[in-house]
Amino acid sequence: MRLSHYALALTIILLAITGYLAWEAQEEAKGARKELELVRRQQAAHEMAMPAKPDTVTALPPPPEVPATSVPPLAGSNLMPGTPATYASPAAAAAPLTDLQKQLLGMPAFAKVIEVHNDQGFAVISAGKDKQLAGGMKFDVRRGNGLVGRVIVGETIEAAEAVVDIDNTASLPGVRIEAGDELILPIRK
Numbered sequence: 001m002r003l004s005h006y007a008l009a010l011t012i013i014l015l016a017i018t019g020y021l022a023w024e025a026q027e028e029a030k031g032a033r034k035e036l037e038l039v040r041r042q043q044a045a046h047e048m049a050m051p052a053k054p055d056t057v058t059a060l061p062p063p064p065e066v067p068a069t070s071v072p073p074l075a076g077s078n079l080m081p082g083t084p085a086t087y088a089s090p091a092a093a094a095a096p097l098t099d100l101q102k103q104l105l106g107m108p109a110f111a112k113v114i115e116v117h118n119d120q121g122f123a124v125i126s127a128g129k130d131k132q133l134a135g136g137m138k139f140d141v142r143r144g145n146g147l148v149g150r151v152i153v154g155e156t157i158e159a160a161e162a163v164v165d166i167d168n169t170a171s172l173p174g175v176r177i178e179a180g181d182e183l184i185l186p187i188r189k
Contacts, residue, residue: 097145100187101145101146103187104142104145104146104147104184104187105145107142107184107185107187108184109142109182109183109184110127110131110139110182110183110184110185111125111126111127111131111139111182111183112125112126112180112181112182112183113125113126113141113177113178113179113180113181113182113183114126114161114179115179116166116176116177116178116179118166118176118177121165121166121168122154122163122164122165122166123151123163123164123166123177124161124162124163124164125151125161125162125163125164125183126160126161127160127161127162127183128157128158128159128160128161128162129157129158129159129160130159130160133153133157133162134153134157135153135154135155135157136152136153137152137153138150138151138152138153138167138186139151139153139164139183139184139185139186140183140184140185140186140187141177141181141182141183141184142181142182142183142184143178143180143181143182147187148171148172148175148176148177148178148181149166149167149170149171149172149175149176149177150167150170150171150186151164151165151166151167151177151183152164152165152167153165164183
């Protein structure tokens with residue numbers, strides 16, 4: 001056999017391999033399209049199974065008016081039956097602040113929580129390299145005169161923002177960190 005016969009044979013083999021690979025890629029693309037269509041049908045079926053969400057919330061009816069004549073006089077009062085009475089509501093007495101609450105209120109805020117992603121366990125705060133933040137630093141989170149949790153500074157620290165991890169071991173059950181909460185230095189109880 002001559003060299004040209006070898007070249008012709010190799011060319012035919014390469015064409016066959018290229019054709020096979022192209023056919024295989026088309027079959028894979030068809031499979032991917034079918035899988036995508038199946039996922040879309042499943043999503044549509046799931047959405048159809050979900051109850052429709054109301055577009056508007058109906059307002060509650062106003063409470064019934066109580067005629068002033070139906071209020072009986074209080075025992076020992078000088079009100080006559082049937083006269084309208086004005087009752088002074090007792091002022092809600094605020095409980096005195098504890099020493100810990102006073103300490104919390106006296107501490108300056110280091111930063112504020114800008115956004116929270118509780119389901120992923122992190123938040124973004126309004127402090128960064130400008131306040132010499134470093135990864136691993138811990139801060140308590142204050143809302144009003146109470147602690148709502150603790151955060152730990154992560155590795156993503158920008159000039160004026162940083163990502164913090166929410167320490168779920170220090171959070172109260174049912175209390176979540178929210179945007180607007182303040183970070184303070186950890187306090188000792």
